[in-house]
Amino acid sequence: MATENLHRLVAARWQNSFTRLNQGQPGITGLLAFSEAWTLATDFLHPCDLADLESRKRFDMNKVRSSTEILSKSKMLPLLLENFLEDMRKNQHLITRDVEAFMARYEETADPQYISQLVFRLCEWYSAWCPIPELGQTILHAYMLNFQTHVFSVLPPSFSNGFKDLVSRTFDISRSSTPPPWLNVPSVFQTPDNPSRADYALWAAFEQLGLLERYESLISSVCYEYIESHILETCTGKWDEQMLKPLRDWMTDNIVPWMLMPYARGAKSANEARSMLQGVGSRFDFHVCKTLSDLRTREIFDIIVDYPDSVPALQDLKECLQRVDQRAQLVQTLRKANRKRLLHPGADTKDILTQYVSIIRCLRIVDPPGVLLFKVADPIRKYLRERSDTIRCIVASLVGDGESGDSLVDENEPIQPLQQMQVEDYTDPSWEPEPIDAGPDFRTNKPSDVISTLVSIYDSKDLFVKELQVLLAQRLLAITDGNFERERRNIEILKIRFGEAALQVCEVMLRDMTDSKRIDQHVQSQQDLPLQATIISRHFWPPLQAGNFVMPGQFKEIQDEYAKEFNAFKPDKKLRWLPHLGTITLDVVLKDRTINACVPPLDAAFLELFSTKDRWTVDELIAAVGSVDRTAALKALSTWVDIGILKEEEDNQYRLLEVAEAESDIVHKPPPTRPVPAAEEVPTALTVQQQQAEQMRVFWKFIEGMLTNLGALSLDRIQTMLKIAPNYNRTIEQLAAFMEAARREGLVTVKDGMWKLNRQ
Amino acid sequence: MKIMVREWHAIAQWRWDTGAADVDDDGEGDVCGICRVPYEGCCPSCKMPGDDCPLIWGECSHVFHMHCLLQWIGTAASKQQCPMDRRPWVTAERKVNATTGR
Numbered sequence: 001m002a003t004e005n006l007h008r009l010v011a012a013r014w015q016n017s018f019t020r021l022n023q024g025q026p027g028i029t030g031l032l033a034f035s036e037a038w039t040l041a042t043d044f045l046h047p048c049d050l051a052d053l054e055s056r057k058r059f060d061m062n063k064v065r066s067s068t069e070i071l072s073k074s075k076m077l078p079l080l081l082e083n084f085l086e087d088m089r090k091n092q093h094l095i096t097r098d099v100e101a102f103m104a105r106y107e108e109t110a111d112p113q114y115i116s117q118l119v120f121r122l123c124e125w126y127s128a129w130c131p132i133p134e135l136g137q138t139i140l141h142a143y144m145l146n147f148q149t150h151v152f153s154v155l156p157p158s159f160s161n162g163f164k165d166l167v168s169r170t171f172d173i174s175r176s177s178t179p180p181p182w183l184n185v186p187s188v189f190q191t192p193d194n195p196s197r198a199d200y201a202l203w204a205a206f207e208q209l210g211l212l213e214r215y216e217s218l219i220s221s222v223c224y225e226y227i228e229s230h231i232l233e234t235c236t237g238k239w240d241e242q243m244l245k246p247l248r249d250w251m252t253d254n255i256v257p258w259m260l261m262p263y264a265r266g267a268k269s270a271n272e273a274r275s276m277l278q279g280v281g282s283r284f285d286f287h288v289c290k291t292l293s294d295l296r297t298r299e300i301f302d303i304i305v306d307y308p309d310s311v312p313a314l315q316d317l318k319e320c321l322q323r324v325d326q327r328a329q330l331v332q333t334l335r336k337a338n339r340k341r342l343l344h345p346g347a348d349t350k351d352i353l354t355q356y357v358s359i360i361r362c363l364r365i366v367d368p369p370g371v372l373l374f375k376v377a378d379p380i381r382k383y384l385r386e387r388s389d390t391i392r393c394i395v396a397s398l399v400g401d402g403e404s405g406d407s408l409v410d411e412n413e414p415i416q417p418l419q420q421m422q423v424e425d426y427t428d429p430s431w432e433p434e435p436i437d438a439g440p441d442f443r444t445n446k447p448s449d450v451i452s453t454l455v456s457i458y459d460s461k462d463l464f465v466k467e468l469q470v471l472l473a474q475r476l477l478a479i480t481d482g483n484f485e486r487e488r489r490n491i492e493i494l495k496i497r498f499g500e501a502a503l504q505v506c507e508v509m510l511r512d513m514t515d516s517k518r519i520d521q522h523v524q525s526q527q528d529l530p531l532q533a534t535i536i537s538r539h540f541w542p543p544l545q546a547g548n549f550v551m552p553g554q555f556k557e558i559q560d561e562y563a564k565e566f567n568a569f570k571p572d573k574k575l576r577w578l579p580h581l582g583t584i585t586l587d588v589v590l591k592d593r594t595i596n597a598c599v600p601p602l603d604a605a606f607l608e609l610f611s612t613k614d615r616w617t618v619d620e621l622i623a624a625v626g627s628v629d630r631t632a633a634l635k636a637l638s639t640w641v642d643i644g645i646l647k648e649e650e651d652n653q654y655r656l657l658e659v660a661e662a663e664s665d666i667v668h669k670p671p672p673t674r675p676v677p678a679a680e681e682v683p684t685a686l687t688v689q690q691q692q693a694e695q696m697r698v699f700w701k702f703i704e705g706m707l708t709n710l711g712a713l714s715l716d717r718i719q720t721m722l723k724i725a726p727n728y729n730r731t732i733e734q735l736a737a738f739m740e741a742a743r744r745e746g747l748v749t750v751k752d753g754m755w756k757l758n759r760q
Numbered sequence: 761m762k763i764m765v766r767e768w769h770a771i772a773q774w775r776w777d778t779g780a781a782d783v784d785d786d787g788e789g790d791v792c793g794i795c796r797v798p799y800e801g802c803c804p805s806c807k808m809p810g811d812d813c814p815l816i817w818g819e820c821s822h823v824f825h826m827h828c829l830l831q832w833i834g835t836a837a838s839k840q841q842c843p844m845d846r847r848p849w850v851t852a853e854r855k856v857n858a859t860t861g862r
Contacts, residue, residue, distance in 0.1 A: 563772075
């Protein structure tokens, strides 16, 4: 039963299939027609070598079409496809052969033209084997997939390199209307519809083979590299104009047209193209900004050195940083560069300050809120605080050291009082919170002027005022022509900055100068003296160099004469000379020559002594004038020895050369009557450090006493006890430095932090 | 040898002639008994030392900043006495003597 049943079922099925194939034709004519169509279709689709491409053209397209119709009616298309794909697989070696041949040539020459040839060749294969569209989308799609799978599987790894090369060449090609000779576009691909683009055919071929999709990231990386190399080429070291706008113009003129091909080829209208390019376009724009900001970040130190010529570069950087978040990197790079190039012992304090000021100005352009500046400036400020001459440098630039070139202060900047740290005013309607990347100890650095920023390196401005007094004293005492208008002007300016009270002492100094001038005029009107005195008020000038000697001979007479006149003019006052300060211009008339010299008073005093006696020992000379440092004495004598008036002999004896010695004539003697400059500018006022050391000497007595009475003491203990002493205001660090100095001199020893007097 | 001084730029400090011997050359100097500021400094109400803030000599040999003393004399508690020795304050004439003596 079952067998019969089954038999009947099979028969019915067979009948059914037969009818389908026979298409309801009488007899087997339908079947015949079907098998004819099958043969024709498979023959037509058969993938053959490109060489006998002509064979396909033999077919009558009408017949082929009708036979595919028959096949599709009898639902045999899937079978046909299977058959076709099987045939393709069998003939794939033909393609493989071509690929290998071209790639071998490329690998030999590294010339991307072989890649382009290969691409075109593959396209030829593709279209040669392509089934006709009448067979439907499914078959076409399956064919494409199979073809691409095979091609990709046989392409060697070197192809991606070659492809990259080829794509990078398209930038040049896209700009010309005729393809370069090496780009051999086969006639089939020469499309008349877009003749303006020489690279059109190439891109069309890429798309057909699915290369665009597969190598999308490669293509964009080619574009990135192209943009990078262009930026490096045009912008490196070019800081005097803004580059971002020209770069964007360049993008519009060069990159956007090129982008049309790989990214917007299917666009029908300009609007459509624009929306297709939007995503990739903004990626490229971002890349432009990133590359430029990377470049400028690398160059930042030199850009700052070049300020203000490099302002356009900084504006570029600012714009780029708004798009690309590279702020942290900028800070890092600049800090590193500063550490390497600025903050080392080889750099002049003045240079560091100049660069610091430039950094302030530059980073204010890039980042007005000052977050970047704060991060970069911190190490510089710390470093400057450790340098001993920072204050002096700042002060020197404050008063505009004429000969030291450009001042730190911009002449055009309005002079304003120093700004103290402001407490945030939350009631201010325009208050803004701190920027988001501000550090925890960021202080809102309200745009203050440069001097305020520099002064704020130190906690108090007193140090500056003190240093300022020293500097002013040095300058005023060096003035001989009575013209101190410049100093007056400086002080007036500084008064605005530091406040009137802080500069009261300087005011007194200036008044002393004016008074001296008046007194001097009066004295000169009474009696014609070669002496011009600057009479100063003690307690208002910084401590001046100690030194106490008496001018001998005629100098003493002149001084007394002057003092007498002064006393007549100001009966309540008397003069006390500071003999070691000032300069004397004198003529030395000898038997055979006259020498004109401008020397410090001590030198003049010694020479005066020689007018009474021809031979003196150093000790005699020192005794004759009072208390003089021996080195100072020797130095004074060497002035005259150099000029050739004195001669050093044995036993520290010096002899006056009334007649010039023959050989010294030749060797040493400068042409007579030429003024000899003072051997060296003697710093007349004690520097702040020297003053501190001087004061510390007083405290040493206390320390010595307590160590004698109490034995070993810790540093803390010493500090606590010293605080009882009047005027003691040192920090424990200063005390430690002082004790360390004392230890080096062998005065004290330290063990386990306990200090002890060193008793031999 | 003969030395001819052409020009001499010298520096000097002025001192009040208080009559005391010049022993304190390097010290801080004498101070006004009222404000404890050195004579060569200025009294608390002045800014400029010297002629703008002169001294006043008493017959009792005490010397003060003039402004300090006048202020003191101006108070009722002073009873017109020298603050140092409580003798009636008489301004000394030595300044005038010194001028006429010349």
